[in-house]
Amino acid sequence: MTPKEIAHNLFYVGVNDRQKELFENLWPLPLGVSYNAYLLVDEKIVLIDTVEVGYADVFLKEIEGVLNGRAPDYLIVGHMEPDHSGSIRLLRRRYPKVQIVGNSKTFEMLEGYHGITSGLYEVKEGDALHIGSRELRFYMAPMVHWPEVMFTYDPKEKILFSADAFGTYGALNGGVLDAELDLAPFRDEMIRYYANIVGKYAGPVQKALGKLSAMDIQTICSTHGPVWREYRAEAVALYEALSRYEGEHGVTIAYASMYGHTEQMAETIARSLAENGIKPIAMHNVSKSNASYILRDLFRYKALILGSPTYSNQLFPEMESLLGKIEIRQVKGRLFGCFGSFTWAGASVKRLAAFAERMNWETVGEPVEQKQGLSTRQACRSLGKAMADRLNHRNL
Numbered sequence: 001m002t003p004k005e006i007a008h009n010l011f012y013v014g015v016n017d018r019q020k021e022l023f024e025n026l027w028p029l030p031l032g033v034s035y036n037a038y039l040l041v042d043e044k045i046v047l048i049d050t051v052e053v054g055y056a057d058v059f060l061k062e063i064e065g066v067l068n069g070r071a072p073d074y075l076i077v078g079h080m081e082p083d084h085s086g087s088i089r090l091l092r093r094r095y096p097k098v099q100i101v102g103n104s105k106t107f108e109m110l111e112g113y114h115g116i117t118s119g120l121y122e123v124k125e126g127d128a129l130h131i132g133s134r135e136l137r138f139y140m141a142p143m144v145h146w147p148e149v150m151f152t153y154d155p156k157e158k159i160l161f162s163a164d165a166f167g168t169y170g171a172l173n174g175g176v177l178d179a180e181l182d183l184a185p186f187r188d189e190m191i192r193y194y195a196n197i198v199g200k201y202a203g204p205v206q207k208a209l210g211k212l213s214a215m216d217i218q219t220i221c222s223t224h225g226p227v228w229r230e231y232r233a234e235a236v237a238l239y240e241a242l243s244r245y246e247g248e249h250g251v252t253i254a255y256a257s258m259y260g261h262t263e264q265m266a267e268t269i270a271r272s273l274a275e276n277g278i279k280p281i282a283m284h285n286v287s288k289s290n291a292s293y294i295l296r297d298l299f300r301y302k303a304l305i306l307g308s309p310t311y312s313n314q315l316f317p318e319m320e321s322l323l324g325k326i327e328i329r330q331v332k333g334r335l336f337g338c339f340g341s342f343t344w345a346g347a348s349v350k351r352l353a354a355f356a357e358r359m360n361w362e363t364v365g366e367p368v369e370q371k372q373g374l375s376t377r378q379a380c381r382s383l384g385k386a387m388a389d390r391l392n393h394r395n396l
């Protein structure tokens with residue numbers, strides 16, 4: 001890319017990664033991802049974050065493209081996860097005098113990852129850094145997504161540098177600002193990113209949003225995805241809704257099946273939901289859909305129905321794995337239904353019901369357990385109808 005001026009004297013110097021298959025070696029990246037970094041050119045030159053180390057060379061060239069031989073005075077480190085901090089050591093080698101701005105937790109990690117212990121400028125909540133015509137301010141946002149995360153705010157231009165908050169998967173195809181991009185794919189990807197990466201930290205996200213509500217913010221520069229300006233209110237509203245686990249009207253059905261019996265139960269439940277006026281219905285075969293997408297739909301919709309055959313006296317392994325991912329994220333307030341099948345001694349439905357109890361979710365309808373090929377069509381239809389009635393009449 002060529003560096004782009006996204007606000008007065010503020011340049012985008014991030015990179016697109018369209019090579020990596022799995023973010024954090026877990027989450028698929030069909031649309032790629034961007035690692036965003038920003039360069040603020042005032043009397044002092046300030047770089048905000050770096051990029052994944054594989055892109056360090058591209059990144060350093062981007063910076064040189066803006067600075068023409070000058071050197072950055074400060075590097076502000078908003079987040080030490082290696083997708084943003086990976087190039088710090090190489091940056092320091094290229095610009096030995098750059099002062100690194102962070103908090104005490106940042107510096108502990110900086111030493112651990114990079115062995116860097118000097119040329120540091122420590123900041124605390126609300127501290128200011130004078131850089132000429134503006135004064136940057138720092139606000140701690142612990143656990144959005146790691147303990148050292150901090151936001152940087154430019155009150156003059158009303159720009160927030162928000163680290164992973166308001167980030168999304170999806171490379172930046174030409175544009176950088178939201179208004180320059182087709183945002184349709186980013187809505188799905190932003191929910192998926194939240195569900196995968198930030199979803200466990202709803203409390204810290206709410207706290208951070210509380211701090212932001214007192215500030216006048218015209219532009220949000222996150223570390224992944226578009227720069228939010230025209231749609232900044234939508235980005236904040238989405239985070240509000242997701243961190244309250246609100247859940248839109250709709251149902252996610254996730255099922256496991258080896259020979260199709262449990263799958264046919266899922267089909268019947270889905271049909272019954274649709275006949276009772278429910279849409280959207282998201283359906284996932286857990287052996288095929290990556291959990292990343294199931295978690296996205298779980299965060300998006302209010303109701304979840306899970307089905308699994310009994311497998312060696314347990315749940316089907318992929319279903320067990322999904323439950324673990326949901327439990328870690330402490331998802332709240334879902335309406336829950338479950339079903340399953342077995343041949344000699346059923347265990348799966350009991351385990352799914354116990355899971356819902358652990359999650360403190362409301363179970364809707366009667367769980368359906370099917371032995372061998374005996375049809376439970378009517379019971380599945382009733383489960384679908386009960387969930388539809390509950391969703392249609394719930395107090396929002």
Ligand SMILES: Cc1cc2nc3c(=O)[nH]c(=O)nc-3n(C[C@H](O)[C@H](O)[C@H](O)COP(=O)(O)O)c2cc1C
Pocket residue numbers: 256257258259260261262263309310311312313314341342343344345346347372
């Ligand atoms: C590897 C394997 C392990 C199984 N373990 C059990 C079990 O412990 N208890 C049981 O009642 N049925 C067990 N079954 C039978 C399945 O639960 C039963 O056939 C179920 O209906 C399969 O659902 P499906 O057609 O959706 O794959 C097992 C089947 C397989 C292939």
Ligand SMILES: [Fe+2]
Pocket residue numbers: 079081145146164
């Ligand atoms: Fe992160």
Ligand SMILES: [Fe+2]
Pocket residue numbers: 081083084164223224
């Ligand atoms: Fe990140």
